[in-house]
Amino acid sequence: MGESGKLVLHLNHKAKSLNQFTGEYECRVDAKGRLRLPSALIRQIGGVNLNFTVNRGFEQHLIMYPKEVWERKTKEINQLNIYSQQHRQVIRYFYRGATEVQLDTADRVLIPKSLLEYAEISKEVMLFAYQDQIEIWSKERYKIMLEQEPEDFSSIADKVFGNNAADV
Amino acid sequence: MGESGKLVLHLNHKAKSLNQFTGEYECRVDAKGRLRLPSALIRQIGGVNLNFTVNRGFEQHLIMYPKEVWERKTKEINQLNIYSQQHRQVIRYFYRGATEVQLDTADRVLIPKSLLEYAEISKEVMLFAYQDQIEIWSKERYKIMLEQEPEDFSSIADKVFGNNAADV
DNA sequence: TAGATAGTGGGGGAAAGTGGGAAACTCGTC
DNA sequence: GACGAGTTTCCCACTTTCCCCCACTATCTA
Numbered sequence: 001m002g003e004s005g006k007l008v009l010h011l012n013h014k015a016k017s018l019n020q021f022t023g024e025y026e027c028r029v030d031a032k033g034r035l036r037l038p039s040a041l042i043r044q045i046g047g048v049n050l051n052f053t054v055n056r057g058f059e060q061h062l063i064m065y066p067k068e069v070w071e072r073k074t075k076e077i078n079q080l081n082i083y084s085q086q087h088r089q090v091i092r093y094f095y096r097g098a099t100e101v102q103l104d105t106a107d108r109v110l111i112p113k114s115l116l117e118y119a120e121i122s123k124e125v126m127l128f129a130y131q132d133q134i135e136i137w138s139k140e141r142y143k144i145m146l147e148q149e150p151e152d153f154s155s156i157a158d159k160v161f162g163n164n165a166a167d168v
Numbered sequence: 169m170g171e172s173g174k175l176v177l178h179l180n181h182k183a184k185s186l187n188q189f190t191g192e193y194e195c196r197v198d199a200k201g202r203l204r205l206p207s208a209l210i211r212q213i214g215g216v217n218l219n220f221t222v223n224r225g226f227e228q229h230l231i232m233y234p235k236e237v238w239e240r241k242t243k244e245i246n247q248l249n250i251y252s253q254q255h256r257q258v259i260r261y262f263y264r265g266a267t268e269v270q271l272d273t274a275d276r277v278l279i280p281k282s283l284l285e286y287a288e289i290s291k292e293v294m295l296f297a298y299q300d301q302i303e304i305w306s307k308e309r310y311k312i313m314l315e316q317e318p319e320d321f322s323s324i325a326d327k328v329f330g331n332n333a334a335d336v
Numbered sequence: 337t338a339g340a341t342a343g344t345g346g347g348g349g350a351a352a353g354t355g356g357g358a359a360a361c362t363c364g365t366c
Numbered sequence: 367g368a369c370g371a372g373t374t375t376c377c378c379a380c381t382t383t384c385c386c387c388c389a390c391t392a393t394c395t396a
Contacts (some may be wrong), residue, residue, distance in 0.1 A: 020239075020242075022221060022266055022267065022268050023266070023267045023268060024265040024266070024267050024280065024282060024283075025267075026280075026281070026282055027353085028353090028354085030354070030355065030356090031355080031356090032355090032356090032373090032374085032375095034375095036352090036353060036354075038352085038353085039351080039352060039353085040268075058253065058256065059256075104374090104375060104376075105375080105376060105377075106353085106354090106375095106376090106377090107352095107353090108375095110373095110374070110375085126282075128260070128263070128265070130242075130259070130260075130263045130266070131246060131250070131259075145260065146224075146264060146265070148257070149261060150254065150257035150258050150261050152254065153257075153258055153261055156248075156254065156255070156258045157258070195343085196343095196344085198344070198345065198346095199345080199346090200345090200346090200383090200384085200385095202385095204342090204343065204344080206342085206343090207341080207342060207343085272384095272385060272386075273385080273386060273387075274343090274344090274385095274386090274387090275342095275343095276385095278384075278385085
């Protein structure tokens with residue numbers, strides 16, 4: 001979809017959650033579609049929180065949110081106007097495929113096949129955790145993603161960091 | 169060392185921290201991927217601070233920040249709008265594999281394999297500490313980086329210091 | 337030369353991660 | 367309801383990795 005930045009800017013996008021994940025983890029999905037979370041990540045999550053929502057990300061990867069993060073995000077989305085076609089599109093696009101999952105006794109989640117297919121995940125997976133979410137990428141796609149430098153990185157970096165930081 | 173072009177890349181007016189590192193250190197990663205920090209550097213760090221965040225730098229090297237320095241840096245990036253494709257790219261480009269590490273009892277950190285690969289580090293490593301960060305280079309790449317400075321340094325310096333010197 | 341500090345390397349126990357058998361459950365069909 | 371195919375999930379066994387600990391070497395200082 002188009003970015004329609006104006007549309008979504010009403011949303012309170014700023015991440016002010018307690019969850020602040022970090023880390024890049026290499027791991028794998030087994031033949032049954034189970035993904036074990038690295039224990040370093042489990043520790044960050046904090047033990048109490050075993051429920052997650054997985055859905056499609058915007059760039060052919062998956063995103064996993066702790067349940068209460070997901071609930072907060074849906075609240076934001078639900079503020080959009082369902083009677084506007086454009087908004088409906090955004091709403092659907094946001095929800096597309098969201099599935100609740102939970103850790104089994106060996107700290108694994110079962111990822112639905114349709115989602116694995118969408119992200120082209122067969123075995124090797126990279127987890128990329130930042131802010132309040134955990135992105136799930138196939139290893140190949142992750143590599144490709146890293147190699148792409150955003151065209152306007154320096155101009156946005158300018159804005160964020162305030163001066164000519166990324167000029168050279 | 170000292171006056172490299174790279175130095176200028178990281179100008180960040182907002183970064184005034186207590187941490188102020190200096191130095192160039194030669195050291196090595198052992199067969200298990202552990203990097204021992206030189207004790208001179210440990211002394212600069214100040215003992216209290218055992219947690220770091222490592223991520224990819226922009227020139228095929230790694231950067232290590234004390235945890236709270238990293239957290240300060242992410243604050244600004246986290247203000248971006250995750251629903252904007254452009255901003256998402258920038259956020260990912262900024263985080264690019266950031267992973268928390270900590271010193272073991274022998275003052276070593278275990279660097280994730282994916283990051284070692286990215287920086288082409290096998291054994292010999294150069295640490296380059298300045299401001300509030302520690303750059304980690306493979307010895308070969310560090311040499312190459314140093315060698316290619318002189319040609320364009322003056323023109324870059326012109327650009328950076330010539331008109332925007334006020335900020336610095 | 338001895339003693340202290342810095343740096344290197346590896347053994348081994350514990351923890352993390354992997355894989356598969358099989359019981360339990362779901363759902364459609366006869 | 368009975369049955370079977372497919373899926374989910376618990377459990378256990380096995381492999382791999384991590385990290386504490388100790389021992390050894392190298393370098394520096396008095």
